[in-house]
Amino acid sequence: MSDAKKVLLVDDDVDLVAVNRAVLESRGYSIVSAHSGPAGLVKARAEKPDVIVLDVMMGTNSEGFDLARALRKDDTTRHIPLIMVTAIHATVPFRYEPDTNYLPVDRFLEKPVAPEVLLNEVLAVLT
Amino acid sequence: MADRRNRILVVDDEVGMREGCRRILAAEGYDVETADDGMAALERFRAGEGFDVVISDLKMPRMGGMDLVQALHEVDEDALLLVITAYATIDTAVDATKRGAYGYIPKPFTPDELLLHVRNGLEKRALRIEAKALREERESRLLEVAFERSKSTTILHCMTDGVLVVNREGHIVLRNAALSRIMPSCTGQPLPTPVENAAELPEIVSLVMEVVQADAPIIASREIVIGPCTYMVNAAPVLEPGGETLGAVAVLRDITALKKLEIAKSMFVSMVAHELKSPLATIESSLNIVLSGIAGEDPERDRQMIQRALLRSRTLRTLVSDLLNLTAIETGNFSLKRQHADLSTIVTEVVDASAERSQERNVTLQIECAAPTQIEPILADPNAVRSIVTNLVDNAIKYTPEGGHVNVRVDGNGLYARVVVKDDGIGMSPAERDHIFDEFYRVKNDYTAHVPGTGLGLTLVRRLVDMHQGRIDVDSSPGKGSSFAVSFPTVAYATGL
Numbered sequence: 289m290s291d292a293k294k295v296l297l298v299d300d301d302v303d304l305v306a307v308n309r310a311v312l313e314s315r316g317y318s319i320v321s322a323h324s325g326p327a328g329l330v331k332a333r334a335e336k337p338d339v340i341v342l343d344v345m346m347g348t349n350s351e352g353f354d355l356a357r358a359l360r361k362d363d364t365t366r367h368i369p370l371i372m373v374t375a376i377h378a379t380v381p382f383r384y385e386p387d388t389n390y391l392p393v394d395r396f397l398e399k400p401v402a403p404e405v406l407l408n409e410v411l412a413v414l415t
Numbered sequence: 416m417a418d419r420r421n422r423i424l425v426v427d428d429e430v431g432m433r434e435g436c437r438r439i440l441a442a443e444g445y446d447v448e449t450a451d452d453g454m455a456a457l458e459r460f461r462a463g464e465g466f467d468v469v470i471s472d473l474k475m476p477r478m479g480g481m482d483l484v485q486a487l488h489e490v491d492e493d494a495l496l497l498v499i500t501a502y503a504t505i506d507t508a509v510d511a512t513k514r515g516a517y518g519y520i521p522k523p524f525t526p527d528e529l530l531l532h533v534r535n536g537l538e539k540r541a542l543r544i545e546a547k548a549l550r551e552e553r554e555s556r557l558l559e560v561a562f563e564r565s566k567s568t569t570i571l572h573c574m575t576d577g578v579l580v581v582n583r584e585g586h587i588v589l590r591n592a593a594l595s596r597i598m599p600s601c602t603g604q605p606l607p608t609p610v611e612n613a614a615e616l617p618e619i620v621s622l623v624m625e626v627v628q629a630d631a632p633i634i635a636s637r638e639i640v641i642g643p644c645t646y647m648v649n650a651a652p653v654l655e656p657g658g659e660t661l662g663a664v665a666v667l668r669d670i671t672a673l674k675k676l677e678i679a680k681s682m683f684v685s686m687v688a689h690e691l692k693s694p695l696a697t698i699e700s701s702l703n704i705v706l707s708g709i710a711g712e713d714p715e716r717d718r719q720m721i722q723r724a725l726l727r728s729r730t731l732r733t734l735v736s737d738l739l740n741l742t743a744i745e746t747g748n749f750s751l752k753r754q755h756a757d758l759s760t761i762v763t764e765v766v767d768a769s770a771e772r773s774q775e776r777n778v779t780l781q782i783e784c785a786a787p788t789q790i791e792p793i794l795a796d797p798n799a800v801r802s803i804v805t806n807l808v809d810n811a812i813k814y815t816p817e818g819g820h821v822n823v824r825v826d827g828n829g830l831y832a833r834v835v836v837k838d839d840g841i842g843m844s845p846a847e848r849d850h851i852f853d854e855f856y857r858v859k860n861d862y863t864a865h866v867p868g869t870g871l872g873l874t875l876v877r878r879l880v881d882m883h884q885g886r887i888d889v890d891s892s893p894g895k896g897s898s899f900a901v902s903f904p905t906v907a908y909a910t911g912l
């Protein structure tokens with residue numbers, strides 16, 4: 289599977305990453321992961337994933353947002369679709385303009401994300 | 416008064432008259448004394464001898480009856496004087512009654528006449544004394560009331576709660592100092608003043624009027640925000656003995672601090688809920704993957720997932736029991752059972768119990784105790800000390816990568832016995848170190864992400880150390896390692912020996 293799409297999972301919960309990894313790998317995706325915002329940025333630059341799934345709440349409440357903004361500022365990662373997962377019940381619009389400074393993400397998902405939903409969403413932003 | 420024999424003083428310069436009177440009166444059971452002129456009589460009064468009735472002749476050497484009346488009243492305003500007089504001086508006798516004698520008896524007189532006059536005088540005297548007692552009682556009660564009133568006023572003004580009394584017409588008739596502080600606009604207004612004028616707050620007005628206008632007595636309560644403070648306002652009717660409403664009294668209590676506590680508490684609850692929800696969701700997802708087979712069959716991966724789920728639920732259980740312990744401490748439902756304890760023994764036990772875990776993680780765990788003479792017994796709850804040391808050793812093992820070292824040392828200095836848990840693990844930055852005792856705080860980085868924890872362990876450690884009047888010192892630098900030192904007061908120090 290040389291043309292396997294690469295997904296970067298960023299979440300401080302290692303077990304949740306393991307679960308999502310299992311789900312996505314079973315559908316042929318190749319997975320890289322990071323457990324903090326700064327590590328996520330490093331991985332994104334180095335691995336050039338096709339999509340990034342990002343948890344909002346990490347060490348600090350804003351760590352996920354900070355990473356999303358940093359990814360959008362960086363020329364090497366600006367174009368990568370971002371799926372943001374949050375435990376907050378937020379009624380934010382589904383899609384944001386990528387250049388909006390506030391949540392520059394492509395998809396917003398409510399935690400916990402069912403495996404089918406994750407697969408659909410990843411597929412959706414890739415096509 | 417009835418027990419005491421009535422005392423009578425007979426004043427006359429004629430021995431015959433004196434003795435005659437004495438005989439008549441003594442026969443009736445009176446206690447009779449005599450004096451031979453006004454001056455002698457006055458001296459006996461001045462000496463403090465009390466007489467109920469004085470019988471005095473008008474004409475006497477040195478001081479006559481007329482002058483005696485006046486002089487007597489200067490010594491004792493209630494003194495009763497009966498004047499004995501010859502017909503020739505009857506005008507003078509009348510004059511004497513005008514000056515204060517209660518009567519006169521013309522010479523010659525019969526024993527019965529004398530006794531009648533004396534009895535009259537004694538009756539008068541009794542009445543006067545009674546009236547005086549009554550008057551004195553009334554005066555003292557008035558004083559008491561005045562004092563009570565000023566006392567209540569003082570108390571009212573010393574109260575920290577604001578007090579406001581409103582009459583049926585909705586006028587403020589009373590306010591205390593605290594109320595003036597709470598509502599400065601109310602201070603300047605003379606009383607009574609319409610409640611709308613003074614209490615700028617429509618909520619208080621409506622609350623008070625609700626009570627005043629209610630058909631049956633009611634108590635109304637509301638939380639009202641004035642500036643930066645929140646007040647609990649309770650308004651109750653002021654009832655007449657008959658039950659009719661005279662007005663309402665409102666008490667304003669500052670509950671700002673309570674409110675803050677309430678907010679902190681609900682924030683804590685939502686924090687706890689979050690701390691429980693995330694791991695539970697992860698456990699659920701892990702089990703779901705294995706059971707549904709949605710990620711395909713992979714027995715080894717499934718086993719690992721279930722293993723991790725088990726570990727996570729254990730951590731959750733620790734979290735719940737830590738929380739229960741913390742709550743017990745906070746609500747005062749936890750008390751230390753302090754006794755003479757040997758720190759080295761407890762620490763050795765804990766280190767032994769942790770040996771297996773350190774081997775699993777390939778971390779070298781060592782213990783070193785100073786000479787027993789150096790480590791004096793401490794006054795501590797052994798279970799609490801065990802819990803403190805276990806937490807520190809667990810952390811040292813958890814936050815030290817494979818191949819690292821954890822060194823536990825026990826020493827003392829007479830005042831304190833000390834345990835130091837030192838590792839060469841990941842360490843912390845000063846900023847992180849400032850928060851490690853906070854509830855649920857965990858350092859987040861790629862290393863700690865793989866370490867299960869609750870963020871409550873050190874919170875509990877800190878509380879327990881504080882309860883022992885001990886101290887905890889932390890020394891740490893990122894990548895180099897950390898050292899936690901806990902000192903417990905020795906028995907000698909704690910008991911002031």
Ligand SMILES: Nc1ncnc2c1ncn2[C@@H]1O[C@H](COP(=O)(O)OP(=O)(O)O)[C@@H](O)[C@H]1O
Nearest residue numbers: 810811814851857858868869870871872873897
């Ligand atoms: N020996 C140590 N070395 C490095 N960091 C530590 C050490 N002990 C505690 N910490 C940091 O302090 C945080 C709070 O500790 P604690 O309250 O015991 O919670 P936890 O359950 O997360 O271990 C930990 O999450 C960790 O980041």
